[in-house]
Amino acid sequence: MFCILLAMCFGVEMDEESIEKVDQMMKSVLIALDPRLDDFLPLLSPFFYKQRKIVQKVRKQQIETLVPLIEKRRKSIQNPDSDKTAASFSYLDTLFNLQIEGRKSSPLDEEIVTLCSEFLNGGTDTSATAVEWAAARLIENQKIQSKLYDEIKTTVGEKKIDEKDIENMPYLNAVVKELLRKHPPTYFALTHAVTEPAKLGGYDIPTGTNVEFFLPGISEDPKIWADPEKFDPDRFYMGREDADITGVTGVKMMPFGAGRRICPGMGIGTVQVTLMLARMVQEFEWLGYPDNGKVDLSEKLEFTVVMKNSLRAKIKPRA
Ligand code: HEM
Known part of the structure; x- marks a missing residue:
């Protein structure tokens, strides 16, 4: 990454x-x-x-x-x-x-240094964290992994998946969307501030106040999601629920933030995570290690929200 x-x-x-x-x-x-x-x-x-x-x-x-x-x-x-x-x-x-x-x-060069660092830091751990959680969820739920593998086989056969195939794979896209809903790589978007007095969720926000958005508070809100605790790509695949990830038509989840300062790497970040996950499943069967089905899903906050105990997996090449 x-x-x-x-x-x-x-x-x-x-x-x-x-x-x-x-x-x-x-x-x-x-x-x-x-x-x-x-x-x-x-x-x-x-x-x-x-x-x-x-x-x-x-x-x-x-x-x-x-x-x-x-x-x-x-x-x-x-x-x-x-x-x-x-x-x-x-x-x-x-x-x-x-x-x-x-x-x-x-x-100035020093300002360019800052912008380049932001680009590198903004894109590395976020995408890497997402891929680790994805592998964990597929190990924990072998049915989801099999369904994803079946879609890969049906869509591309023996050839290696590439970027163009992604749009023809609704289940893969549903898995990634559910991943970003249940495991937004950061708990908070970047700090925002209001430039004029505003009202938010019934609260008065005076000018200059810093506003922090707690992302799981939105994407796991039981008022807007059915069974929000459950990792369930079918909610998107079967069309039972949906969400505009860009937040343009309404905010039900915002793993990339929303509005003018939305993550500029959203497109490439999503493609990277989706493609990497698809290739991982295309080449290997993912199992837990040392205990086949058990994964410790506890979280720990670093720059991103990582797995408290790094994922250990057994991978078997697909025949
Ligand atoms: C799964 C992958 C990613 C996730 C979940 C993610 C998430 C986010 C979030 C939540 C923000 C804050 C937005 C806000 O406060 O409104 C952000 C900002 C940012 N992201 Fe990403 N990001 C990802 C990938 C990337 C990639 C691949 C790049 C670079 C190629 C990138 C570059 C940036 C930059 C430069 C900012 C700061 C934008 C600003 O200050 O206006 N991100 N990202």
Whole structure:
């Protein structure tokens, strides 16, 4: 997941060692970003002096690691023959000449570093977490796994599933939708704030207030879902229930947020998770390990909501 996003982001080829270095650095960034008490009560910031020093060190390391990649890409655009391995397009290319409202200059390298980090962090753990929960649910419920495998066989036969096949596989899409309903990779969307006094769910929200959206509170609300605790792709497959995942026609689940700041990676994130899951099931039968049918579905909050005990699985190649 990380390698795909890295290639999309920088459009330059990287060796294993450099990928590892960026990966380690991004992990330190995530740890440094953990919310602290002084984020909410700035008055307390003198007591968090040491932690702030650590964050500054991580930021320096982040800039030192990513700026060379930015420079390499800039060079390869200016002189297309300088790097034969460079991709024809990358996310970075869209940032170099970005017009910013109220500013004459395009983003500084340090700002580009932040945007690229957000792109990498936003897409890696979210998608990886979703795939782990998907495998857990298929192990826990072999009937769902068999039904999915049957659909794969009927739709594509012996050939490898690719992106184009997905739209012809309603059960696969139902499994992924149910996955994102029952296991939105993050408990909360990003913090939003109101720019003018608003009313939400009967509450008055004054200007400037931070608003946090607890995603499972919506997607497991018994007032809008039948049997919300149950992992049941059939609710979507049989058409008993539905939900607009983009939130445009109403919000019953919002694993990618909603509105103007909805996840910009929603399309690619969904395709990545769907395709990976389909390929995993196409190639292997997934069983629990060490105990065939039992999976511990306890959750733990890290950057995303991960399995408290990482999934252990036995996989058998399909005959
Ligand atoms: C299953 C996969 C994913 C899930 C569930 C997910 C979920 C989310 C959520 C809930 C938000 C906050 C939206 C808000 O507050 O309104 C968000 C923001 C974001 N996501 Fe994703 N995401 C996924 C994949 C990706 C991918 C693959 C990328 C990059 C290619 C990405 C890049 C971003 C970025 C850059 C933001 C911040 C947007 C902003 O600040 O306006 N995400 N995502």
